[in-house]
Amino acid sequence: MVKISELEQVKKCSGTYVLAVNDTLNVIHGKWKLPIIGSLHFGKKRFKELAREIPKITPRMLSKELKDLEVNGIVTRTVHGTIPVTVEYELTKSGESFNDVLDVMVKWGLQHRKNFMGKR
Known part of the structure; x- marks a missing residue:
């Protein structure tokens, strides 16, 4: 977790701020990563279960995005030695820390939808 004082230092330097934003976007870029x-x-x-919860994602794309999220340390893949083999996905600590960002995005999205739809 980033300390507040470190975050305040980053906010004073636009180059570092933009770099941090780009680092985040490089991990979560694409249409499907945030829904996953x-x-x-x-x-x-x-x-x-993931395929059912995320409308319109193809199995091939889900597989690709899960692999990418795993490579970036956001998701772990656990293979259980059952017959047939069971594979489960879950968020890593880094992935769980992203929940705060998602919560803010959901709050913003709900408010934006309310404001935007209210003007139409």
């Missing part, structure tokens, strides 16, 4: 992280926010899930 959001789904795993509620606990471990098997592949099929």
Whole structure:
């Protein structure tokens, strides 16, 4: 977790601030990563559970995005030696720390929708 004093220092330097934003975007870029992280926010899930919870994602894309999130240390993949093999995905500590960001995004999205739809 970033200390407040460290965050205040970053806010004083636009270059460092932009670099940190880009680092975040490099990990979560794409259409599907945030919905996957959001789904795993509620606990471990098997592949099929994730596929059912995220409308319109193809199995191929889900597999690709899960691998990418695993490489970036956001998701862990656990293979259980059952027959058939069971694979579960869950957020790492780093992935769990992203929940605060998601909560702020959800709050903003709800307020924006209310304001935007209210003007139409």
